Amino acid sequence: MALDIVFTNGTFHTQDPDRPVAHSVGVHQGKVVSLDDELSPELFARTVDLKGATVVPGFHDAHCHLSFLGESLVQLDLRPAAVATMGELIATVRDAAQQAEPGEWIMGQGYDQNYLDGEHPTAEALDSAAPENPVWLWHNSRHMAVANTKAFELAGYPQRKGFTVPEGGDVPLDDDGAARGLLQETARSIVSGVLPAKTTAGVADQIAAASDAAVAAGITSITEPGLGDPSNIGQCPTDLAAYQLAKDQGRLHVRATVMPYMTTLHPVDPTGDTVAEDFPGEDQSFGLDLGIRSGMGDDWLRIGAVKVLSDGSLIGRSAFMTEGYAADAEQGVENVGYLQFPQEWLERRLIAAHANGWQLAAHAIGDGAVDVVLDIFEKAQEQYPREDTRHRIEHFGVASDEQVARAARLGVVPVSQGRFVNELGDGMAKALGEKRTRLCYRMKSLVDAGLVAPASTDAPVVEYPPLSNIHDMVNRRTASGAQFVPEECVSVDEAVHAYTVASAYASHQEDVKGSLTPGKLADFVVLSEDIYSVDPTTIKDIEVTATVIGGEIMHGNL
Known part of the structure; x- marks a missing residue:
């Protein structure tokens, strides 16, 4: 019986350190089965000639509000x-x-x-x-x-x-x-609360429209942070059902890891009796209905971490800081932002979720919020030790050297957004002032500290195309053209690694995707130019000529 398809005559930058470059990739049943001459092209039912094009693994946006993008x-x-x-x-x-x-x-x-x-x-x-x-x-x-x-x-x-x-x-x-x-x-x-109510079908339509746009940009998988609570983050209480509907209808064209919002978790009594308390004790479960938690699903749709907001935004000057915003100080106002929830509320629920096997994902932008979240993560691990939790701090917007080192020691995954530098950088610099801006959306420091730092956009907060994001991770210039902490620039290879291997790691999926390795998902992107050899200031001009997911050509003509 013939194998499915082989892609030949390309330059595949595999992100596999044991085989960093290959020139052909064989695919069967959605997975990579061979590189180069490991299997003869004659064994495959179809051959696609890439005509020398550059190929990288599919881009995984580790923090993308796909439904809101739609x-x-x-x-x-x-x-x-x-x-x-x-x-x-x-x-x-x-x-x-x-x-x-x-x-x-x-x-x-x-x-x-x-x-x-x-x-x-x-x-x-x-x-x-x-x-x-x-x-x-x-x-x-x-x-x-x-x-x-x-x-x-x-x-x-x-x-x-x-x-x-x-x-x-x-x-x-x-x-x-x-x-x-x-x-x-x-x-x-x-x-x-009085906005037009979202329906499951309507949200599924949004997901489908956004997934098509994402695929055209080279995105093969995303993580959507925060579903199910429209008063905080989410479209409607049936957000997960909307994803399932889009998948069942064949309209979910990117792989999706979805995070329920913290307020959707509740006490779950394994005896079946009603839990009278509004918060679980040590002998009670804490999760979604049926006891669902991180990891449920398949290669197309799965449940990831539980998401919670701890603070606000930098450009809104509501992120919780250890020092006041410079822009407000100039007006004689002392403003350090604030937490979204009382610290005790955050601590009790995050520790309960940790104790019940959840991966945690806490939005923390200000360095004050980063301290609060790191304290909670460390306390949770002390009380209920678990291996390889990979708890995440979404954004990690302002962080000192000491906080970076502490995050590394705790095994935290910092999920930052390179595109913020371009689209929001001028506003963030104005809010923070020169001294504090040095600590803003650090990237090179995270890599050098040994942290696994994925790439993401937080779309639709900023534009979603990965190549624009990589451009900004490498060049770090604002919309006005100003340099934004240039010592935090990363290399092209570090940026691509962040968008592939590191982003897969952030959701415990590096064993199935992120690199073009036999046995892993055959997700990759064909580029119009070699991203590793072009002038770095032109990366944003590279085009995605084809997107392949599971060996199927989802965008472009090959």
């Missing part, structure tokens, strides 16, 4: 590339309102106040553009949003008054004591 494809595009001024943003909302029915929601996302003279859209400005429609605009960080008066009214707060600001959030007020429109962090829940 949502962004159908909402108003308010990214700086689409709207350059506040006037253009308001005009975009006005145009949408003129085409909408009265009472229909106007939804948009991607605005960044750092490109709008430091200002957020106000409810009054949105009212003038859409007087008959509720408006909800996501900030590009998705840690805050802006709503107009109609939206507040639907939430039960006429004149944008009468609400209670939840802990871990903030609502700026005008001179009359009414909300200006901005809802920061947990305060999003003041209005988000």
Whole structure:
């Protein structure tokens, strides 16, 4: 019986240290079965000539909100590339309102106040553009949003008054004591509860649309952090079912590891009796229904770590810091940000999840939050020792030398975003000041400390194409062209390794993907140029000519 397919006449950079370069790869039943002349091409039913092209393993985005990326494809595009001024943003909302029915929601996302003279859209400005429609605009960080008066009214707060600001959030007020429109962090829940409800089928449509876009960019797998709690992160309580539906329909075209949000975990009594307590004791389980935890699934869809936010964002100046933000200090304001949840809340739940076998993934951007999370991880391991936990800190945005060394000692996986340097770097530098910026989104320091540091984008917070991300990891320049801590630049090989082997490691999957090694999944990307030999300042211009997943050509013509 013939084997499936062999790809010949290419330069495969395998990311396997025992066989770093090969010129042909044989595939059968979705996996690599041979390199070079280990098996004769005559044994394969089909041969594809790559005509000398450069090939790398498939890119795995270790922190990508795929479902939200799909949502962004159908909402108003308010990214700086689409709207350059506040006037253009308001005009975009006005145009949408003129085409909408009265009472229909106007939804948009991607605005960044750092490109709008430091200002957020106000409810009054949105009212003038859409007087008959509720408006909800996501900030590009998705840690805050802006709503107009109609939206507040639907939430039960006429004149944008009468609400209670939840802990871990903030609502700026005008001179009359009414909300200006901005809802920061947990305060999003003041209005988000009345947004149009998402359905399982609708979220599946978003996942399908985003997965097609991802494949075209060379992404063969992703990890989506935080499902199931739309008041925090997630689309709807049936997010996992939406992924399953997209897979069953044959529309999930990237491999997906999904993280439930921490608030979806609850006490699970193995006796079947109702658990009276609101939090488990040492003799009770803590997890999803049916006791599901990290690792369940297959090569296309599996459950990974449990995700929780500990703090906010740098450009929103809500990330929890050990020192105040320089930009606020210039205005005479001491602001160190804040935690999303009380530290005790975080500690009890993260330790319970650890004790019940979960891999942990805590969003921590500020160095104050990094300290809190490292303390919890270390305490969890002391109380309930486990081998090879690979607990993750998502972003690891600002970290001192001591924190980097401690993370290495604890075996923590820091999941940073190189693309932030370009798209958000100018705003982050302004918020932090020169001294603190040196500690921001470190990369080379992580590698040199022995940490396994994967690559990710946090899309749709920033653009998702891996080659743009690799470009920024290697070059580290902001949108204005300024250098951003150039000593943290990594090599091309280190960046590709981060996007392949290291990202697979972050989700305990390096034994099945990340390198082109016999026995592993046949996921790879064909490039228009050799990423290892081009001028590093042109990496972003390289094109993905084909994406192969499981030996199947999912994008491009070969």
